[in-house]
Amino acid sequence: MYFGVITLFPEMIDAVTKFGVTRRACENGLIKVDCINPRDYTEDKFGNVDDKPYGGGPGMLMQVQPLRDALRVARSQAPKDTKVVCMSPQGVQLNHSLVTDIHSWGSVILIAGRYEGIDERVLQKEVDLEVSVGDYVLSGGELPAMCIIDAVSRMVPGVLGNIQNAQEDSFAQGLLHFPQYTRPEEIDGMRVPEVLMSGNHEKIRNWRLQQCLGRTYERRPDLLKNRVLTKLERKLLDEYLQEHDF
Numbered sequence: 242m243y244f245g246v247i248t249l250f251p252e253m254i255d256a257v258t259k260f261g262v263t264r265r266a267c268e269n270g271l272i273k274v275d276c277i278n279p280r281d282y283t284e285d286k287f288g289n290v291d292d293k294p295y296g297g298g299p300g301m302l303m304q305v306q307p308l309r310d311a312l313r314v315a316r317s318q319a320p321k322d323t324k325v326v327c328m329s330p331q332g333v334q335l336n337h338s339l340v341t342d343i344h345s346w347g348s349v350i351l352i353a354g355r356y357e358g359i360d361e362r363v364l365q366k367e368v369d370l371e372v373s374v375g376d377y378v379l380s381g382g383e384l385p386a387m388c389i390i391d392a393v394s395r396m397v398p399g400v401l402g403n404i405q406n407a408q409e410d411s412f413a414q415g416l417l418h419f420p421q422y423t424r425p426e427e428i429d430g431m432r433v434p435e436v437l438m439s440g441n442h443e444k445i446r447n448w449r450l451q452q453c454l455g456r457t458y459e460r461r462p463d464l465l466k467n468r469v470l471t472k473l474e475r476k477l478l479d480e481y482l483q484e485h486d487f
């Protein structure tokens with residue numbers, strides 16, 4: 242998977258290329274992350290990358306020329322017809338389904354804007370999709386871009402190793418994850434649910450599915466709305482709701 246990142250702060254992207262499973266994925270060549278800095282493509286002698294907004298108002302916008310030149314270089318380094326995504330509060334909300342789509346592309350160029358944003362004509366002409374990581378404003382698109390790099394990289398075969406399917410289990414099914422426990426068996430009087438120490442894998446599988454369903458019902462009923470439950474799932478959820486006095 243190829244990621245091109247247009248950013249004024251390439252060192253920020255080290256947070257995904259130099260730590261954890263994404264670092265190993267870079268080292269193994271499973272993913273490639275290229276940063277292109279618009280500041281390297283400024284034409285004015287002061288190296289400005291921002292400019293005042295037409296119509297007045299506070300703040301600055303990213304200048305068009307350095308951004309477009311950086312994009313041109315990114316396209317030249319990326320596979321042909323690589324799609325361009327701009328991280329922005331005006332974008333579609335990032336979710337598992339969109340992460341899956343981006344992974345299927347095989348490559349993506351991510352624009353991490355700074356200042357108050359970027360010129361609409363760059364969005365119209367150069368950007369295939371605006372993506373938002375949530376309804377809040379950040380100082381730049383780098384953190385959202387790294388969310389995409391991390392989430393998409395986890396879908397690349399070999400990046401997660403054998404916990405791959407464990408990850409796929411619940412969220413790919415559109416459910417929240419079940420509660421998890423490790424040693425000790427008891428902390429401050431709180432015990433690990435007995436079923437998890439029963440060694441009965443059928444019971445454990447059902448208990449976990451029941452927890453996924455119950456927690457999704459309680460915390461994210463919207464996720465259950467467009468999900469057909471199997472007979473077993475319906476039974477497990479009803480049982481959970483009775484036990485939790487719903």
Ligand SMILES: CN(C)c1ccccc1CNc1ccc(C(N)=O)cn1
Pocket residue numbers: 328329330353354355356357358359372373374375376377378379380381382385
């Ligand atoms: C400065 N802003 C508002 C801006 C405006 C337009 C583009 C980029 C930016 C950079 N900031 C971002 C980016 C993304 C998100 C998000 N929710 O995904 C929040 N903030």
